[in-house]
């Protein structure tokens with residue numbers, strides 16, 4: 474359920490854009506501004522855009538990398554957070570995800586279904 478604060482925030486974003494929201498909230502909606510600041514106190518060194526994002530999605534802390542569990546980067550208001558902390562983790566996660574390939578190799582001594590078809594033809 475969307476709270477009234479979030480509803481108002483979304484309206485203001487539509488009206489002013491995320492970039493100009495900081496000043497507008499600070500001077501015209503101090504109560505809401507303070508709520509956002511308090512709710513996102515764990516988000517150290519976060520931009521105001523990130524704080525607004527966290528507030529809207531009710532995040533208690535920065536999301537973590539799907540692979541190594543480190544906090545991930547905020548990529549902007551429309552995108553949100555990255556899924557992985559680094560390119561390394563994207564690659565490593567691809568490897569661990571590839572269990573199907575692994576089992577093909579173990580069971581059939583081939584690395585792809587195409588190769589498996591070839592093998593079968595030969596036999």
Ligand SMILES: [Zn+2]
Pocket residue numbers: 538539540541542543557558559562
């Ligand atoms: Zn990672």
